[in-house]
Amino acid sequence: MKRILVVDDEQDICEILQFNLENAGYEVVSANSAEQALELLLDKNLSYDLLILDVMMGGMSGYQLARKIRTEMNSQLPIVFLTAKNTENDLLTGFSLGGDDYIAKPFSIQEVLARIKAIFRRSESNKPSGDEEILQSRGLILNRKAKTASLDGETLALTKKEFQILDLLMHSADSYFTRGQILDSVWGDESYVLERTVDVHIARLRKKIGAAGEYLQSRPGFGYRWLS
Amino acid sequence: MKRILVVDDEQDICEILQFNLENAGYEVVSANSAEQALELLLDKNLSYDLLILDVMMGGMSGYQLARKIRTEMNSQLPIVFLTAKNTENDLLTGFSLGGDDYIAKPFSIQEVLARIKAIFRRSESNKPSGDEEILQSRGLILNRKAKTASLDGETLALTKKEFQILDLLMHSADSYFTRGQILDSVWGDESYVLERTVDVHIARLRKKIGAAGEYLQSRPGFGYRWLS
DNA sequence: CAGGATCGTAACAAGTTTGAAACAGGTCTG
DNA sequence: CAGACCTGTTTCAAACTTGTTACGATCCTG
Numbered sequence: 001m002k003r004i005l006v007v008d009d010e011q012d013i014c015e016i017l018q019f020n021l022e023n024a025g026y027e028v029v030s031a032n033s034a035e036q037a038l039e040l041l042l043d044k045n046l047s048y049d050l051l052i053l054d055v056m057m058g059g060m061s062g063y064q065l066a067r068k069i070r071t072e073m074n075s076q077l078p079i080v081f082l083t084a085k086n087t088e089n090d091l092l093t094g095f096s097l098g099g100d101d102y103i104a105k106p107f108s109i110q111e112v113l114a115r116i117k118a119i120f121r122r123s124e125s126n127k128p129s130g131d132e133e134i135l136q137s138r139g140l141i142l143n144r145k146a147k148t149a150s151l152d153g154e155t156l157a158l159t160k161k162e163f164q165i166l167d168l169l170m171h172s173a174d175s176y177f178t179r180g181q182i183l184d185s186v187w188g189d190e191s192y193v194l195e196r197t198v199d200v201h202i203a204r205l206r207k208k209i210g211a212a213g214e215y216l217q218s219r220p221g222f223g224y225r226w227l228s
Numbered sequence: 229m230k231r232i233l234v235v236d237d238e239q240d241i242c243e244i245l246q247f248n249l250e251n252a253g254y255e256v257v258s259a260n261s262a263e264q265a266l267e268l269l270l271d272k273n274l275s276y277d278l279l280i281l282d283v284m285m286g287g288m289s290g291y292q293l294a295r296k297i298r299t300e301m302n303s304q305l306p307i308v309f310l311t312a313k314n315t316e317n318d319l320l321t322g323f324s325l326g327g328d329d330y331i332a333k334p335f336s337i338q339e340v341l342a343r344i345k346a347i348f349r350r351s352e353s354n355k356p357s358g359d360e361e362i363l364q365s366r367g368l369i370l371n372r373k374a375k376t377a378s379l380d381g382e383t384l385a386l387t388k389k390e391f392q393i394l395d396l397l398m399h400s401a402d403s404y405f406t407r408g409q410i411l412d413s414v415w416g417d418e419s420y421v422l423e424r425t426v427d428v429h430i431a432r433l434r435k436k437i438g439a440a441g442e443y444l445q446s447r448p449g450f451g452y453r454w455l456s
Numbered sequence: 457c458a459g460g461a462t463c464g465t466a467a468c469a470a471g472t473t474t475g476a477a478a479c480a481g482g483t484c485t486g
Numbered sequence: 487c488a489g490a491c492c493t494g495t496t497t498c499a500a501a502c503t504t505g506t507t508a509c510g511a512t513c514c515t516g
Contacts, residue, residue: 221388
């Protein structure tokens, strides 16, 4: 289970985030100041997978804490900044510190959940752990890190969506994925795209991979799969 | 099939939601006031899987109804709040009551559908789904995740219905299932399909699994079973 | 800002799956 | 042994799924 540290000096915000994040299946710890958060972060007994950090706080600001985390603690902990301000300048500051996302108040819980999910998905996919770096089958090679693909030695110019779909299918080769599962995985929860859209991308993929399209199979009622 | 209760005092909104949700395969009941909705909810003859609730209504407000549902009725019914307002304060209220989602008017139908789908997915996944991943007996192997089947190493091209029936029977091998039970499980509660239809699917299954059809047994008055 | 790439939706054309009906055969019972 | 009842199988049309093309919107890039 993922553990999230929420830092905001408004108790209301902490509570609503805690309630909803726990509802969503995360473990949540909250702090009402950057100083308190720092203490929690330095505690070696507990590690965190994500930090949700208010920018404007009395005492140490969110930015200052973030800077400390990146420089002094030398940590890559993903950070989501919360802020009431919404100027371009602020956005730049948030990201230049290596923060992974940026949410303006007032925010919707959906937005927060979606961003968090996206971040975890991102960091999962960056992990080399367990997951192969290179998917290979039937002359088709996906380099997941380089984001390149080739077929029988020839480079394939796949679009992002095409790459992601192929990645998903090849990664669990021989298993069928419903259009809904593909949407969830490739588009994420926050998109409102028709399921038929998947078909179109599959068609485009098949066109690009030519004869190998034979292994990109569909089955009525089940969805699509890559036959290894 | 999922039943959704839509509550909005604007008849237009009700109709548009009803039309589109029914299109998407849900059963929809609508009410034009919180009072009317409460009556429907208290009616024991009909249960609902989701409530779409306008916040601003004459008479009892959406929030008041939600509070009643959570406290007086002690129900965990998922609620999607509809509201024209979009202030942080409103968000707080919506969520603090345990509502599961929040959509601001004007909304897009696709957004609504995506949210509903997400909610149902969430509640499904909380269910003690837990079961074996792979069913295996008599040389027949069902991979429930990959949705594939094989017999003595040979791939079986089962249709969705065939797969579901076999899944049901093999999962509780040696037990007889009446045609009614099979219909309920595979087709769902609200389908108007003749029981004899099951026979036809069983026949098709037997044809596909050849000699193993011997273990797909029927018994007059009891129905069908898989003999492990 | 023009041009191209990418993406999402709609629409139509196959292709498959499914459901009902009809008939055939078997078993049980009186 | 006749008749009722149950199950197995075939056929056909309807319903649903999928493949594909076309088009417009959007985003990126020079």
